[in-house]
Amino acid sequence: METSSERPMGTSQQQDKAIYLDYNATTPVDPQVFQAMEPYFKEHFGNPASAGHRWGWVAESAVTKARAQVASAIGAKSSEITFTGGATESNNWVLFGLISKIREENPYEPIHFITSCVEHSSIMKAMGAVQKMGVEVDFLPVNRYGQVEIETLRKALKPHTKLMSFIWVNNEIGTINPIPEIARLAKEAKIYLHTDATQAVGKIPVDVTEMGIDLMSFSAHKIYGPKGTGALYMRSKDPKVQINPLIYGGGQERGLRSGTLNVPAIAGFGVAAEICQKNLPLENQRMTELRNFLWSHLQAAIPGIRLNGHPTERAPNNLNITLPGHKTEMLIPRLQKMGVSTGSACGTGAMVISHVLTGIGLTSEEAQCSLRLSLGRWTTQEELTQAVEILKGAW
Ligand SMILES: Cc1ncc(COP(=O)(O)O)c(C=O)c1O
Numbered sequence: 001m002e003t004s005s006e007r008p009m010g011t012s013q014q015q016d017k018a019i020y021l022d023y024n025a026t027t028p029v030d031p032q033v034f035q036a037m038e039p040y041f042k043e044h045f046g047n048p049a050s051a052g053h054r055w056g057w058v059a060e061s062a063v064t065k066a067r068a069q070v071a072s073a074i075g076a077k078s079s080e081i082t083f084t085g086g087a088t089e090s091n092n093w094v095l096f097g098l099i100s101k102i103r104e105e106n107p108y109e110p111i112h113f114i115t116s117c118v119e120h121s122s123i124m125k126a127m128g129a130v131q132k133m134g135v136e137v138d139f140l141p142v143n144r145y146g147q148v149e150i151e152t153l154r155k156a157l158k159p160h161t162k163l164m165s166f167i168w169v170n171n172e173i174g175t176i177n178p179i180p181e182i183a184r185l186a187k188e189a190k191i192y193l194h195t196d197a198t199q200a201v202g203k204i205p206v207d208v209t210e211m212g213i214d215l216m217s218f219s220a221h222k223i224y225g226p227k228g229t230g231a232l233y234m235r236s237k238d239p240k241v242q243i244n245p246l247i248y249g250g251g252q253e254r255g256l257r258s259g260t261l262n263v264p265a266i267a268g269f270g271v272a273a274e275i276c277q278k279n280l281p282l283e284n285q286r287m288t289e290l291r292n293f294l295w296s297h298l299q300a301a302i303p304g305i306r307l308n309g310h311p312t313e314r315a316p317n318n319l320n321i322t323l324p325g326h327k328t329e330m331l332i333p334r335l336q337k338m339g340v341s342t343g344s345a346c347g348t349g350a351m352v353i354s355h356v357l358t359g360i361g362l363t364s365e366e367a368q369c370s371l372r373l374s375l376g377r378w379t380t381q382e383e384l385t386q387a388v389e390i391l392k393g394a395w
Contacts, residue, residue, distance in 0.1 A: 027224045027377070064078070073202075079254075083269070094215050097245070099111060110136070118360065119165070136158075141359075154185060177195075198217060203283075229269050283316075298321065307319065322362065329368065335390065
């Protein structure tokens, strides 16, 4: 399956030559994905739980196919994938589902979780909520690139540590955490490792089995699939991960997440995952070249510009930049022809100082002078040349 050559509406330059450089916030649905979803809104509208007739069978077989496509893209078995409403839901479920399981067996057992100070808000805030439930949480500091250091992690382990949860590719600064190394430590210590791989899947090689990951959250809308759909991977053996169900009801998703499945979205997620898997090496190379092109041209055009995050251990599509002394708040009105982000897109839209940027040591003043540019499947070199001109003029 090839990447669609047809450019989705809205990323094209028809909109008054607007340039979308916010692919980390969300991606347009690939036209092939849209095509794959369409029949499940129309003639194949059945409920996959309807086991007694053809409408149900067709829907059920679409879900089975998508589950295999999604599993294959991350090196998992179909039975290890549970469809959810997105990565936020998957992230929350891991924490609350594990606590519920542990407390069901022993209400007085102390529980300790380890995470970092540069996680996505769906982990940060959920960790804050579990603290209120009496769970001890350590938010580890990271190095100046945003990576968790193995020694820091080793020192944080306690006899009652039950989970470590680290973002794989940081959504703001693009830094890649050493997840395979962390996984080895987790295995040695017999602690579950969960990773939020929302920005990793489709961008860097991800193989949960080979890399020894126990639980992994990811989302369809970051890989050219529909919004509101995601998955949680849970290892089925060595160790078999056990967490309590997220939602109780009709018993869908092996009783773990009840509720009628969103068949069109799941079918689209499957195709999106398959396209990503097939195109990963080429896409990764193309993104890296474009990103390097953008960075070298920005450096030439804007003296004093700085890169945030790791110089090489970073997602191929992400640049996070700071121009000290120039607040991006003032810049945004002058960047109307560009879609860029001053922080996480999942924020409130208000000017919130990024905890990720301050977490890697920027002052709040510097954090306010920072911008995230994220490239994607339909980004062209011409667009990047124009983007540099626009930024140069605005800054
Ligand atoms: C790293 C990361 N985790 C979680 C999420 C939330 O994903 P979703 O929108 O599927 O809930 C995002 C989205 O911005 C993300 O970038």
